[in-house]
Amino acid sequence: MRPGFGEQLIAEGDVDVAEEEQELIEEFRRQLDQGMWAAVPTTGIDGRREAEMVRAFEDIPRDTGRVIFFPRAAGGAV
Amino acid sequence: MPWIDRRLEARRARRELRRAGETGAAHDPGRERRAEQRARELLKSCVNEEEWAMYRDLGFLRVWGGQSALDGPPEMRGVDYAYLIYPHKPIVAYLPQTGRLLNEYCVEFPDETRPYGSPRLPDSDDVLAKWMALQGDERRIITEANLHLPGRQIDPRQIQRDLWRLGRWERERLARALRAETGSRRLAEPADG
Numbered sequence: 001m002r003p004g005f006g007e008q009l010i011a012e013g014d015v016d017v018a019e020e021e022q023e024l025i026e027e028f029r030r031q032l033d034q035g036m037w038a039a040v041p042t043t044g045i046d047g048r049r050e051a052e053m054v055r056a057f058e059d060i061p062r063d064t065g066r067v068i069f070f071p072r073a074a075g076g077a078v
Numbered sequence: 079m080p081w082i083d084r085r086l087e088a089r090r091a092r093r094e095l096r097r098a099g100e101t102g103a104a105h106d107p108g109r110e111r112r113a114e115q116r117a118r119e120l121l122k123s124c125v126n127e128e129e130w131a132m133y134r135d136l137g138f139l140r141v142w143g144g145q146s147a148l149d150g151p152p153e154m155r156g157v158d159y160a161y162l163i164y165p166h167k168p169i170v171a172y173l174p175q176t177g178r179l180l181n182e183y184c185v186e187f188p189d190e191t192r193p194y195g196s197p198r199l200p201d202s203d204d205v206l207a208k209w210m211a212l213q214g215d216e217r218r219i220i221t222e223a224n225l226h227l228p229g230r231q232i233d234p235r236q237i238q239r240d241l242w243r244l245g246r247w248e249r250e251r252l253a254r255a256l257r258a259e260t261g262s263r264r265l266a267e268p269a270d271g
Contacts, residue, residue, distance in 0.1 A: 001120075001206070001207065003187075004113065004198075005109065005113050006113030006114065006120070006200045007116045007119075007120045007203070049126045049129075050213045050214075051210035051213040051214045052213075053214035053215040068210065070187055070199070070206075071199070071207075073185045073186070073207070073222040073223065074186055074188055075185060075224035076184040076185055076186035076223075
């Protein structure tokens with residue numbers, strides 16, 4: 001998610017292809033280094049949709065279709 | 079391999095568009111409207127059907143608090159609580175059984191990657207970010223937020239009205255679901271005689 005623009009695709013690839021996985025890892029780290037948070041939308045066994053925050057590429061489930069980055073939360077309106 | 083060629087060509091085109099988007103910042107009056115439309119689609123694809131309908135119909139989301147379990151903080155154990163998520167307003171914690179408002183959690187998602195500040199997230203992206211953060215790491219976002227008593231930014235009367243609207247919306251939804259279930263059961267029953 002990007003302020004002023006909304007959802008934008010920043011990288012895509014197949015984690016089973018080593019070269020593409022490496023690109024995804026680098027982009028993931030770059031986003032986190034820029035201060036973004038990463039979340040993976042999930043669906044529980046009962047069908048409920050939830051989200052999981054991930055802090056490392058290894059934490060992303062292999063079958064995940066997407067990772068959503070959004071700006072880190074900060075306290076607002078003091 | 080024409081299929082692979084097409085995929086690669088499409089990926090190259092998207093990469094070019096991304097590059098152009100990063101450098102070209104021409105004024106586009108429809109940009110924010112399109113951004114909000116994309117944000118709504120993204121939100122819809124992530125949350126539950128009931129939550130999407132709630133946001134679409136009422137303009138806010140309710141998320142149940144997750145720290146009332148036995149392994150949660152002592153003060154929250156056994157207490158059912160929930161949050162109301164509004165776009166670009168504080169997250170409001172309340173007790174659904176009594177309607178008592180607990181706190182306002184003021185939180186923003188500023189884009190630190192841009193040197194001179196930036197416009198805020200589209201409304202539905204702001205809601206989705208709060209939803210994901212509460213679902214994925216409730217303690218973390220609550221810790222990051224500025225805590226205030228209810229009424230600091232949102233009029234408590236408005237929240238009480240929203241809770242009343244939410245209750246009515248849920249009752250109507252339940253009634254519709256029951257009617258549909260009864261109707262389908264009737265259709266499934268064999269005819270007499």
